[in-house]
Amino acid sequence: MPTYRDEVVVLRTQKLGEADRIVTLLGRQHGRIRAVAKGVRRTSSRIGARLEPFMVADVQIYKGRSLDIVQQAESLATYGADIVGDYDRYVAASAMVETADRLGEAEATPQQHILLLGGLRALSRGDHHPRSVLDSYLLRALAMSGWSPGLDDCARCGRPGPHSSFLAHGGGMLCSSCAPAGSVRVSADVLAQLRALLRGEWDIIDAVSDADRAAASGLVAAFTQWQLERGIRSLAHVESGR
Template sequence: MPTYRDEVVVLRTHKLGEADRIVTALGRRSGKIRAVAKGVRRTSSRLGARLEPFMVADVQFSRGRSLDIVQQAESLGSYGADISQHYDRYTAAHAMVEAADRLNDPEAATAHYLLLVGGLRALARGDHAARSILDSYLLRAMALAGWAPGLVECARCGAPAPHDQFVAQLGGVVCAACAPTGAARIDPATIGLLTALMAGEWEIVDAASAHSAGAASGLIAAYAQWHLERGIRSLQHVEAAR
């Protein structure tokens, strides 16, 4: 049976039978992987702790017909314990891995993997507000998938800035002529914050007002869920944690 190795971040797990688990992971080279980890729910298993959500591991798999099989796993990053001790980090991490599960682009697998690992590491260390880390991750992940929001020119007609309306369905900020009735208003400070979140300019992000942070989070959530076509269920718990 052919085998392969990859660095992975565990997205989610499901019970299988009495002692096994199905592990869904994002591989650095392979993209999304679904594999069976046999016997990991037994108390004697050392493998189980290395294959929990938010963990990063070097894993050897054997290829199967529908699901691959986990043969070995070595821990590379134990972020789950630190994340799970803080509700805001825990809910943000769940929203991140749920989005990563949806954004399965094999051509950008390495970039998606590195982005997610960096976000989980920042959450575990508490480098910035959990919601800001999540917002930055969602914007960058959408950009990697080819859905970067337009934040300068009108996303529909290309009219030059400034614009003060944001429409997720049209791709970002839009001019008054393109904006439908009831389009969300966006002030310059919030546009600046969205740009900083996209670029990873953390001094600007950390100094943003609560009003701008809340407005940006709402727009990012609407934008991501529109393009993913299904809601990110974990986001409802992130909102409750704010």
């Protein structure tokens, strides 16, 4: 029987029939996995709670023809329990796993798994502002996939910066000669925040003002959705400012 094991983060679930679910997982070794978890919607299921979004589990999976089948699941981290009770943490985590799902279609790597795991851990502990955790995750996940924004030299002509105009579909910061009408003017503090988010410099990130955090977050959201070529639904709730 062809089976394999992996450490996975549960990205999303979908009902199947009366008692089953299709679970989408991000594995450390196997990347994005879609599998059927049989009977997990029954109250008697021993593994149903281990296969909810934001949970981390060690799973044994049977390799099927179209969908794999989860045979065993042992809980490794219950981040979901601390995340779902707080709205800001929940919407940030939702946007993170949705992005990981999109990237996992072609870009899943062990490093992407580790990055997502660290982001969910930080959200569950309340280490940093949820919006900042999300923004740092988005920029770093995109950078791992080869889509890092240009934040120093002009993203179009390479002219040395710093520059003060940002355009999502222009690749990042643009010089005055390359910036078209409609580019966003970016202050030095917001630019410093974007650099810190990309590098994971939390002493700088945590010290930012609410206004600069919101401004940086809007740029990150625009850049992410342009690079992924379709919207991240959960980001609409983050951007609402709730």
